[in-house]
Amino acid sequence: MASYSVLHGSVALITLQNPPVNALSAAVRAGITDAVQRTLKDPQVTSVVICGQNGRFCGGADIREFGGSMSGPPLVPMINAIEAMDKPVVAAIEGVALGGGLELALGCHYRIAHRQALVGLPEVTLGLLPAAGGSQRLPRLIGLPAALDLITTGKHILASEALKLGIVDQVTDGNALNMAVEFARRIVGKPLDPRRISTLPCPSPPDVDFLLDRVLAQVRKRARGALAPVACVGALRAAVFLPFAQGMEKERELMGALFDSGQARALQYAFFSQRLVSQLENHCCYWARYGLVPRHIAPEEILERCLYALTNEGFNILQDGMAAGPEDIDAIYVFGYGWPRHRGGPMFHAGQVGLARVLEKLEHYQHKHPDVPYLKPSPLLRRLVAAGSPAVQKWREFLNKDRVHSQL
Numbered sequence: 326m327a328s329y330s331v332l333h334g335s336v337a338l339i340t341l342q343n344p345p346v347n348a349l350s351a352a353v354r355a356g357i358t359d360a361v362q363r364t365l366k367d368p369q370v371t372s373v374v375i376c377g378q379n380g381r382f383c384g385g386a387d388i389r390e391f392g393g394s395m396s397g398p399p400l401v402p403m404i405n406a407i408e409a410m411d412k413p414v415v416a417a418i419e420g421v422a423l424g425g426g427l428e429l430a431l432g433c434h435y436r437i438a439h440r441q442a443l444v445g446l447p448e449v450t451l452g453l454l455p456a457a458g459g460s461q462r463l464p465r466l467i468g469l470p471a472a473l474d475l476i477t478t479g480k481h482i483l484a485s486e487a488l489k490l491g492i493v494d495q496v497t498d499g500n501a502l503n504m505a506v507e508f509a510r511r512i513v514g515k516p517l518d519p520r521r522i523s524t525l526p527c528p529s530p531p532d533v534d535f536l537l538d539r540v541l542a543q544v545r546k547r548a549r550g551a552l553a554p555v556a557c558v559g560a561l562r563a564a565v566f567l568p569f570a571q572g573m574e575k576e577r578e579l580m581g582a583l584f585d586s587g588q589a590r591a592l593q594y595a596f597f598s599q600r601l602v603s604q605l606e607n608h609c610c611y612w613a614r615y616g617l618v619p620r621h622i623a624p625e626e627i628l629e630r631c632l633y634a635l636t637n638e639g640f641n642i643l644q645d646g647m648a649a650g651p652e653d654i655d656a657i658y659v660f661g662y663g664w665p666r667h668r669g670g671p672m673f674h675a676g677q678v679g680l681a682r683v684l685e686k687l688e689h690y691q692h693k694h695p696d697v698p699y700l701k702p703s704p705l706l707r708r709l710v711a712a713g714s715p716a717v718q719k720w721r722e723f724l725n726k727d728r729v730h731s732q733l
């Protein structure tokens with residue numbers, strides 16, 4: 326929800342209330358929408374401040390809502406209504422203004438932030454794009470190159486950097502809310518049209534086509550099949566070439582394609598699993614109090630146990646006759662699972678690492694974890710090592726002619 330109060334008899338304060346990060350759930354959107362109506366109707370109110378409870382402006386749309394059917398007032402008309410208000414609206418940014426949270430702030434006429442606050446449009450990391458006007462307002466505010474960088478990477482930046490880019494208007498080391506309220510009282514009567522970002526042209530360099538093509542090529546390469554970063558560039562292209570309303574349509578169309586994609590679901594799943602795992606880490610501290618000390622597992626061990634077990638499975642597949650040769654397995658990994666092409670595939674990679682080393686590592690981990698069957702070295706791997714670790718192209722000669730095609 327969002328609370329409404331009036332300070333100094335004239336400044337309406339709208340406070341987002343949805344701990345821990347004041348995400349824009351249906352109840353929060355409804356609360357903001359109601360509060361906006363109240364400010365419009367109240368003749369005593371001459372300016373408005375929007376803030377978040379407990380020193381956090383807003384962590385964005387409520388990601389937990391994405392899985393179900395969305396209810397409540399939609400974000401885009403709500404932000405448009407705030408921007409269209411004829412009373413100045415100031416966002417008081419403390420803690421975070423991320424995703425839909427920053428988009429809400431971009432719909433306000435001014436943004437005052439605490440120096441340490443973090444702002445950004447991280448939707449791309451969730452397989453999405455900033456679809457509450459962020460892809461259309463941010464480039465109009467700070468120009469195309471900076472907006473491309475922020476939106477295609479999803480990085481969070483400090484308010485002090487956001488000030489340099491022009492995303493926020495002022496920063497303070499003190500209380501951002503108090504500063505925003507004082508600021509809101511001072512600016513009453515100033516023209517608001519230049520502050521409505523949607524009405525501004527999108528500043529872009531003269532070689533804009535070249536820039537967009539170059540960034541698209543870089544983003545495609547970096548994205549390695551991820552759809553969202555490429556869609557972000559498409560939305561920013563629309564911001565440059567289309568009027569705001571048409572740009573918003575393009576933003577919605579691109580978001581529609583991403584929203585239900587398996588990639589968005591996977592990235593949102595990863596977002597919550599990562600947090601679940603860190604909660605388990607805290608449980609580990611709890612266990613330690615009872616004498617259950619978690620074992621430190623070095624990143625190298627995690628990598629080796631995953632990678633060499635996977636490679637070992639490849640040797641077993643060859644041994645069993647489920648694949649004709651190592652090239653078949655490598656092709657499946659490169660084309661089907663996104664294995665980096667420049668590393669050839671798991672079987673080729675095993676050859677590069679050295680088959681003797683792979684065997685030695687598997688024996689080492691199997692000794693430590695005899696209950697894990699995947700770590701038991703494949704007989705084929707042993708045969709290859711005994712034969713002097715021939716090149717991958719020669720492995721077919723070591724496959725039994727009478728292999729069992731057990732799964733065929």
Ligand SMILES: CC/C=C\C=C\CC(=O)SCCNC(=O)CCNC(=O)[C@H](O)C(C)(C)COP(=O)(O)OP(=O)(O)OC[C@H]1O[C@@H](n2cnc3c(N)ncnc32)[C@H](O)[C@@H]1OP(=O)(O)O
Pocket residue numbers: 345346348384385386387388389400401421423424425426447448451453454455456457597600601
């Ligand atoms: C038409 C569609 C229009 C608009 C679409 C907009 C898209 C978006 O806005 S997508 C969301 C964009 N926002 C983000 O990606 C921010 C995600 N959150 C974070 O990066 C961090 O949580 C943080 C805000 C920087 C806070 O970090 P920290 O203090 O380390 O706390 P956490 O452990 O990460 O989170 C605490 C708690 O909050 C939950 N949470 C965080 N953000 C959201 C969110 N946006 N929606 C729902 N829930 C959120 C997080 O899962 C944790 O919950 P637990 O229950 O404790 O796991």
